[in-house]
Amino acid sequence: MNTVESLGYLKGLIDGLEVKNESEAKIYKAIIDVIENIVDDIDDIYEEIDSVEEQVDEIDEALADVEEYLDDDCGCDCDCDDDCCEYELECPACGESIVVDECTIEEGGIECPACGEYLEFELSCDGEEDSDEE
Numbered sequence: 001m002n003t004v005e006s007l008g009y010l011k012g013l014i015d016g017l018e019v020k021n022e023s024e025a026k027i028y029k030a031i032i033d034v035i036e037n038i039v040d041d042i043d044d045i046y047e048e049i050d051s052v053e054e055q056v057d058e059i060d061e062a063l064a065d066v067e068e069y070l071d072d073d074c075g076c077d078c079d080c081d082d083d084c085c086e087y088e089l090e091c092p093a094c095g096e097s098i099v100v101d102e103c104t105i106e107e108g109g110i111e112c113p114a115c116g117e118y119l120e121f122e123l124s125c126d127g128e129e130d131s132d133e134e
Contacts, residue, residue, distance in 0.1 A: 003039050010035070093117035 001009070011032055019025040085102030096114035100121075104110055109120040 003042065007032075007035055007039055089119070091115060091117060091119060 014028045014032060017028075019028065087100055087102075087105065089098050089100060090096070091098060091112040091114060094112060094115040094117065096112060098110075098112060098114075098119075100110065105121040107121075109118055111118050
């Protein structure tokens with residue numbers, strides 16, 4: 001028997017007792033009112049828990065998407081692992097050292113963060129990169 005059923009049973013018992021003392025009847029009814037309020041509060045808590053569970057599930061799904069994205073180290077579709085696809089290059093215009101990943105090289109070029117010179121990249125057949133100033 002759940003709480004609501006138990007409460008209904010208790011109400012029936014008190015109604016069936018035919019309490020002759022008016023003070024006792026008031027006390028029983030007050031106790032029933034308090035119990036009804038507790039049951040209502042518990043129902044509200046369960047509804048709130050259901051709502052929070054839904055929100056947690058949505059957050060969990062979003063977090064899984066973020067984790068999946070972050071597991072792809074360079075944020076692209078290449079099969080790179082950690083530092084295996086990072087290359088340190090020197091800008092021919094200013095001499096600044098630049099670290100680029102394989103995806104950036106595959107895009108063909110970038111602007112040097114130090115001097116703004118556009119650096120064009122070409123991959124040779126053996127996988128080594130070449131940097132040419134345009």
